[in-house]
Amino acid sequence: MNLPADLKIILRQKVNLADHCTMRVGGEAAYYAEPSNEEELLELLEYARHEKLQYVVIGRGSNVLFPDEGYAGLVISMTRFDENHLLVDKEAKTVYASGAVLLSKLSNACKDAGLAGAEFLGGIPGTVGGALIMNAGYSRFPGQRNQIGDIVLEVSVMNPEGRRFLLSKGELRFSYRQSNLNGFIILGAKLKLWKRDRETIEKEMKKNYCYRNRYQDLDHPSCGSVFKNPLRPKPSARGLIEKLGLKGMRIGDAMVSMKHGNFIINAGNAKSSEIIELIQKIQKLVFDATEILLEPEIRIIQQH
Numbered sequence: 001m002n003l004p005a006d007l008k009i010i011l012r013q014k015v016n017l018a019d020h021c022t023m024r025v026g027g028e029a030a031y032y033a034e035p036s037n038e039e040e041l042l043e044l045l046e047y048a049r050h051e052k053l054q055y056v057v058i059g060r061g062s063n064v065l066f067p068d069e070g071y072a073g074l075v076i077s078m079t080r081f082d083e084n085h086l087l088v089d090k091e092a093k094t095v096y097a098s099g100a101v102l103l104s105k106l107s108n109a110c111k112d113a114g115l116a117g118a119e120f121l122g123g124i125p126g127t128v129g130g131a132l133i134m135n136a137g138y139s140r141f142p143g144q145r146n147q148i149g150d151i152v153l154e155v156s157v158m159n160p161e162g163r164r165f166l167l168s169k170g171e172l173r174f175s176y177r178q179s180n181l182n183g184f185i186i187l188g189a190k191l192k193l194w195k196r197d198r199e200t201i202e203k204e205m206k207k208n209y210c211y212r213n214r215y216q217d218l219d220h221p222s223c224g225s226v227f228k229n230p231l232r233p234k235p236s237a238r239g240l241i242e243k244l245g246l247k248g249m250r251i252g253d254a255m256v257s258m259k260h261g262n263f264i265i266n267a268g269n270a271k272s273s274e275i276i277e278l279i280q281k282i283q284k285l286v287f288d289a290t291e292i293l294l295e296p297e298i299r300i301i302q303q304h
Contacts, residue, residue, distance in 0.1 A: 026066025029075040059130035099129025099186035116196035120146040129186035149174025157184035217257035220265035238262040
Protein backbone atom coordinates (compact mmCIF):
# COMPACT_ATOMS: atom_id res chain seq x y z
CA MET A 1 0.00 0.00 0.00
CA ASN A 2 1.43 3.38 -1.00
CA LEU A 3 1.29 6.11 1.61
CA PRO A 4 -0.62 9.24 0.56
CA ALA A 5 1.61 12.26 0.00
CA ASP A 6 -0.74 14.65 1.82
CA LEU A 7 -0.50 12.92 5.23
CA LYS A 8 0.80 15.47 7.74
CA ILE A 9 1.81 12.92 10.36
CA ILE A 10 4.80 10.62 9.85
CA LEU A 11 3.52 7.12 9.17
CA ARG A 12 6.28 4.55 9.42
CA GLN A 13 6.25 1.08 7.85
CA LYS A 14 7.63 -2.24 9.10
CA VAL A 15 8.39 -1.05 12.63
CA ASN A 16 9.80 -3.54 15.14
CA LEU A 17 7.21 -3.78 17.91
CA ALA A 18 9.69 -5.31 20.36
CA ASP A 19 11.11 -1.80 20.66
CA HIS A 20 7.75 -0.47 21.81
CA CYS A 21 6.79 -2.84 24.62
CA THR A 22 8.49 -3.56 27.93
CA MET A 23 8.55 -7.34 27.33
CA ARG A 24 10.73 -6.72 24.23
CA VAL A 25 8.94 -9.25 22.03
CA GLY A 26 6.82 -9.14 18.90
CA GLY A 27 7.18 -8.85 15.16
CA GLU A 28 6.76 -5.85 12.89
CA ALA A 29 3.86 -3.43 12.62
CA ALA A 30 2.84 -2.85 9.01
CA TYR A 31 2.21 0.80 9.94
CA TYR A 32 3.16 2.75 13.05
CA ALA A 33 2.56 6.36 14.11
CA GLU A 34 2.91 8.59 17.17
CA PRO A 35 0.38 11.43 17.02
CA SER A 36 1.33 14.46 19.09
CA ASN A 37 -2.02 16.26 18.97
CA GLU A 38 -5.71 15.81 18.24
CA GLU A 39 -5.41 16.85 14.59
CA GLU A 40 -2.84 14.14 13.90
CA LEU A 41 -4.88 11.54 15.77
CA LEU A 42 -7.99 12.38 13.74
CA GLU A 43 -5.95 12.11 10.55
CA LEU A 44 -4.78 8.62 11.53
CA LEU A 45 -8.29 7.44 12.34
CA GLU A 46 -9.56 8.78 9.02
CA TYR A 47 -6.69 7.09 7.18
CA ALA A 48 -7.44 3.76 8.89
CA ARG A 49 -11.13 4.05 7.96
CA HIS A 50 -10.38 5.00 4.35
CA GLU A 51 -7.91 2.14 3.87
CA LYS A 52 -10.00 -0.31 5.93
CA LEU A 53 -7.01 -0.89 8.20
CA GLN A 54 -7.32 -2.51 11.59
CA TYR A 55 -5.63 -0.44 14.25
CA VAL A 56 -4.60 -0.82 17.85
CA VAL A 57 -3.81 1.97 20.33
CA ILE A 58 -1.00 1.55 22.85
CA GLY A 59 0.80 3.63 25.44
CA ARG A 60 4.21 2.69 26.74
CA GLY A 61 3.56 -0.98 26.01
CA SER A 62 4.04 -2.07 29.61
CA ASN A 63 0.99 -4.31 29.63
CA VAL A 64 0.81 -5.60 26.05
CA LEU A 65 2.12 -8.61 24.19
CA PHE A 66 2.44 -8.46 20.41
CA PRO A 67 2.51 -11.68 18.33
CA ASP A 68 5.75 -12.94 16.76
CA GLU A 69 4.28 -12.46 13.28
CA GLY A 70 3.66 -8.79 14.05
CA TYR A 71 0.57 -6.69 13.40
CA ALA A 72 -0.73 -6.31 9.86
CA GLY A 73 -2.57 -3.06 10.56
CA LEU A 74 -1.78 0.31 12.12
CA VAL A 75 -0.28 0.66 15.61
CA ILE A 76 -1.02 4.08 17.13
CA SER A 77 1.30 4.92 20.01
CA MET A 78 -0.04 7.66 22.30
CA THR A 79 3.30 8.24 24.04
CA ARG A 80 3.78 11.66 22.42
CA PHE A 81 0.17 12.86 22.51
CA ASP A 82 0.14 16.19 24.37
CA GLU A 83 2.91 14.52 26.37
CA ASN A 84 3.81 17.47 28.63
CA HIS A 85 0.26 18.48 29.52
CA LEU A 86 0.24 18.18 33.30
CA LEU A 87 -1.65 20.85 35.24
CA VAL A 88 -1.80 20.82 39.03
CA ASP A 89 -4.35 23.00 40.87
CA LYS A 90 -3.26 23.09 44.51
CA GLU A 91 -6.32 25.02 45.68
CA ALA A 92 -8.86 22.74 44.00
CA LYS A 93 -6.68 19.72 44.91
CA THR A 94 -6.91 18.40 41.36
CA VAL A 95 -4.48 17.46 38.63
CA TYR A 96 -5.14 17.16 34.90
CA ALA A 97 -2.80 14.90 32.95
CA SER A 98 -2.83 13.92 29.31
CA GLY A 99 -3.02 10.22 28.52
CA ALA A 100 0.66 10.20 27.53
CA VAL A 101 1.99 11.42 30.89
CA LEU A 102 4.08 8.79 32.66
CA LEU A 103 2.66 7.68 36.00
CA SER A 104 6.02 8.36 37.67
CA LYS A 105 5.91 11.96 36.41
CA LEU A 106 2.32 12.37 37.60
CA SER A 107 3.12 11.00 41.04
CA ASN A 108 6.14 13.28 41.45
CA ALA A 109 4.19 16.36 40.37
CA CYS A 110 1.52 15.62 42.98
CA LYS A 111 4.20 15.13 45.63
CA ASP A 112 5.85 18.45 44.76
CA ALA A 113 2.47 20.19 45.11
CA GLY A 114 1.77 18.57 48.49
CA LEU A 115 -1.16 16.58 47.11
CA ALA A 116 -1.61 12.98 48.23
CA GLY A 117 -3.45 10.06 46.70
CA ALA A 118 -1.22 9.25 43.71
CA GLU A 119 1.77 7.84 45.60
CA PHE A 120 0.95 4.25 44.62
CA LEU A 121 1.18 5.12 40.92
CA GLY A 122 4.84 6.16 41.07
CA GLY A 123 6.35 2.74 40.50
CA ILE A 124 3.94 1.54 37.79
CA PRO A 125 5.83 1.70 34.44
CA GLY A 126 3.03 3.01 32.28
CA THR A 127 1.09 6.06 31.15
CA VAL A 128 -2.08 7.67 32.46
CA GLY A 129 -4.07 6.41 29.47
CA GLY A 130 -3.08 2.78 29.85
CA ALA A 131 -3.58 2.95 33.61
CA LEU A 132 -7.15 4.23 33.20
CA ILE A 133 -8.20 1.57 30.72
CA MET A 134 -7.03 -1.28 32.97
CA ASN A 135 -7.68 0.55 36.27
CA ALA A 136 -4.06 0.06 37.28
CA GLY A 137 -3.22 -0.17 40.94
CA TYR A 138 -0.68 -1.20 43.51
CA SER A 139 -0.38 -1.84 47.20
CA ARG A 140 2.37 -3.36 49.29
CA PHE A 141 -0.24 -4.49 51.83
CA PRO A 142 -2.04 -7.80 51.10
CA GLY A 143 -5.76 -7.35 50.50
CA GLN A 144 -5.55 -3.58 50.04
CA ARG A 145 -6.32 -2.11 46.64
CA ASN A 146 -5.23 1.35 45.56
CA GLN A 147 -6.47 1.91 42.02
CA ILE A 148 -6.41 4.90 39.72
CA GLY A 149 -10.17 4.68 39.32
CA ASP A 150 -10.54 5.65 42.99
CA ILE A 151 -9.21 9.16 42.33
CA VAL A 152 -10.68 9.94 38.89
CA LEU A 153 -13.04 12.89 38.47
CA GLU A 154 -13.44 12.85 34.70
CA VAL A 155 -11.83 11.41 31.59
CA SER A 156 -11.52 12.97 28.13
CA VAL A 157 -11.80 10.33 25.39
CA MET A 158 -12.18 9.95 21.65
CA ASN A 159 -14.22 7.22 20.02
CA PRO A 160 -13.22 5.33 16.83
CA GLU A 161 -15.27 7.77 14.72
CA GLY A 162 -13.19 10.69 16.00
CA ARG A 163 -15.80 12.20 18.33
CA ARG A 164 -14.52 13.63 21.60
CA PHE A 165 -16.37 13.01 24.87
CA LEU A 166 -15.94 14.09 28.47
CA LEU A 167 -16.96 11.24 30.76
CA SER A 168 -17.89 12.27 34.31
CA LYS A 169 -17.28 10.20 37.42
CA GLY A 170 -20.88 8.98 37.31
CA GLU A 171 -20.43 7.65 33.78
CA LEU A 172 -17.23 5.76 34.58
CA ARG A 173 -17.16 2.16 35.77
CA PHE A 174 -14.01 0.87 37.39
CA SER A 175 -13.47 -2.58 38.85
CA TYR A 176 -10.45 -4.74 39.53
CA ARG A 177 -8.08 -4.31 36.55
CA GLN A 178 -10.81 -3.21 34.18
CA SER A 179 -13.01 -0.27 33.23
CA ASN A 180 -15.67 0.73 30.73
CA LEU A 181 -13.06 2.73 28.78
CA ASN A 182 -12.15 -0.11 26.41
CA GLY A 183 -12.77 1.00 22.84
CA PHE A 184 -12.01 4.64 23.60
CA ILE A 185 -8.75 6.50 23.05
CA ILE A 186 -7.76 8.24 26.28
CA LEU A 187 -6.87 11.90 25.75
CA GLY A 188 -6.50 12.90 29.40
CA ALA A 189 -8.05 12.83 32.85
CA LYS A 190 -8.67 14.99 35.90
CA LEU A 191 -7.89 13.41 39.27
CA LYS A 192 -9.06 14.45 42.74
CA LEU A 193 -6.45 14.38 45.52
CA TRP A 194 -6.05 15.72 49.04
CA LYS A 195 -3.52 17.85 50.87
CA ARG A 196 -0.68 16.32 52.87
CA ASP A 197 2.79 17.49 53.75
CA ARG A 198 5.39 16.70 51.14
CA GLU A 199 7.68 14.76 53.50
CA THR A 200 4.94 12.27 54.38
CA ILE A 201 4.12 11.76 50.70
CA GLU A 202 7.79 11.28 49.86
CA LYS A 203 8.23 8.72 52.64
CA GLU A 204 5.30 6.70 51.33
CA MET A 205 6.69 6.78 47.80
CA LYS A 206 10.10 5.63 49.04
CA LYS A 207 8.52 2.75 50.95
CA ASN A 208 6.71 1.67 47.78
CA TYR A 209 9.93 1.92 45.78
CA CYS A 210 11.91 -0.13 48.32
CA TYR A 211 9.20 -2.78 48.46
CA ARG A 212 9.06 -3.08 44.67
CA ASN A 213 12.84 -3.24 44.44
CA ARG A 214 12.99 -5.97 47.02
CA TYR A 215 10.16 -8.20 45.88
CA GLN A 216 9.58 -7.52 42.17
CA ASP A 217 11.82 -8.45 39.27
CA LEU A 218 12.80 -5.07 37.82
CA ASP A 219 16.06 -6.27 36.24
CA HIS A 220 14.59 -8.09 33.23
CA PRO A 221 12.09 -7.19 30.48
CA SER A 222 8.57 -8.05 31.65
CA CYS A 223 4.96 -6.88 31.68
CA GLY A 224 4.85 -6.77 35.47
CA SER A 225 2.24 -8.98 37.09
CA VAL A 226 0.90 -11.44 34.52
CA PHE A 227 -2.23 -12.67 36.32
CA LYS A 228 -5.01 -10.93 38.20
CA ASN A 229 -5.30 -11.92 41.85
CA PRO A 230 -8.29 -14.18 42.56
CA LEU A 231 -10.95 -12.72 44.82
CA ARG A 232 -10.21 -13.07 48.50
CA PRO A 233 -10.13 -15.23 50.55
CA LYS A 234 -8.42 -17.18 47.76
CA PRO A 235 -4.62 -16.85 47.73
CA SER A 236 -2.87 -14.34 45.48
CA ALA A 237 -1.72 -15.36 42.01
CA ARG A 238 1.86 -15.10 43.21
CA GLY A 239 1.13 -17.29 46.23
CA LEU A 240 -0.55 -19.97 44.11
CA ILE A 241 2.31 -20.06 41.60
CA GLU A 242 5.08 -20.10 44.20
CA LYS A 243 3.36 -22.77 46.32
CA LEU A 244 3.52 -25.09 43.32
CA GLY A 245 7.24 -24.42 42.96
CA LEU A 246 6.91 -22.86 39.52
CA LYS A 247 9.52 -20.12 39.95
CA GLY A 248 12.25 -20.65 37.37
CA MET A 249 10.02 -22.70 35.06
CA ARG A 250 10.71 -21.72 31.47
CA ILE A 251 9.79 -22.31 27.87
CA GLY A 252 12.61 -21.10 25.66
CA ASP A 253 13.68 -17.75 27.07
CA ALA A 254 10.30 -17.05 28.67
CA MET A 255 10.73 -17.71 32.38
CA VAL A 256 8.82 -17.39 35.63
CA SER A 257 10.90 -14.96 37.67
CA MET A 258 12.91 -16.40 40.54
CA LYS A 259 12.12 -13.23 42.48
CA HIS A 260 8.35 -12.98 41.99
CA GLY A 261 6.10 -15.84 40.91
CA ASN A 262 3.60 -13.60 39.12
CA PHE A 263 6.26 -12.11 36.84
CA ILE A 264 7.19 -13.75 33.54
CA ILE A 265 10.46 -12.31 32.29
CA ASN A 266 12.26 -12.28 28.98
CA ALA A 267 15.46 -14.07 30.01
CA GLY A 268 17.19 -13.53 26.67
CA ASN A 269 15.48 -13.71 23.30
CA ALA A 270 12.01 -14.92 24.25
CA LYS A 271 9.28 -15.20 21.67
CA SER A 272 5.75 -14.03 22.24
CA SER A 273 4.53 -17.57 21.51
CA GLU A 274 6.79 -18.91 24.30
CA ILE A 275 5.36 -16.43 26.79
CA ILE A 276 1.79 -17.34 25.83
CA GLU A 277 2.60 -21.06 26.09
CA LEU A 278 4.11 -20.48 29.54
CA ILE A 279 1.03 -18.51 30.63
CA GLN A 280 -1.23 -21.38 29.53
CA LYS A 281 0.97 -23.96 31.26
CA ILE A 282 0.84 -22.03 34.55
CA GLN A 283 -2.93 -21.71 34.25
CA LYS A 284 -3.28 -25.48 33.75
CA LEU A 285 -0.96 -26.42 36.60
CA VAL A 286 -2.66 -24.03 39.03
CA PHE A 287 -6.13 -25.13 37.97
CA ASP A 288 -5.29 -28.83 38.21
CA ALA A 289 -3.96 -28.30 41.74
CA THR A 290 -6.54 -25.82 43.08
CA GLU A 291 -9.45 -25.52 40.61
CA ILE A 292 -8.66 -21.79 40.46
CA LEU A 293 -8.36 -20.44 36.92
CA LEU A 294 -5.88 -17.57 36.83
CA GLU A 295 -6.95 -14.77 34.51
CA PRO A 296 -4.21 -12.83 32.68
CA GLU A 297 -4.16 -9.09 33.24
CA ILE A 298 -1.79 -8.45 30.34
CA ARG A 299 -3.29 -7.57 26.97
CA ILE A 300 -2.45 -10.10 24.24
CA ILE A 301 -2.80 -8.30 20.90
CA GLN A 302 -4.38 -10.40 18.16
CA GLN A 303 -5.21 -9.74 14.53
CA HIS A 304 -8.96 -9.99 13.92
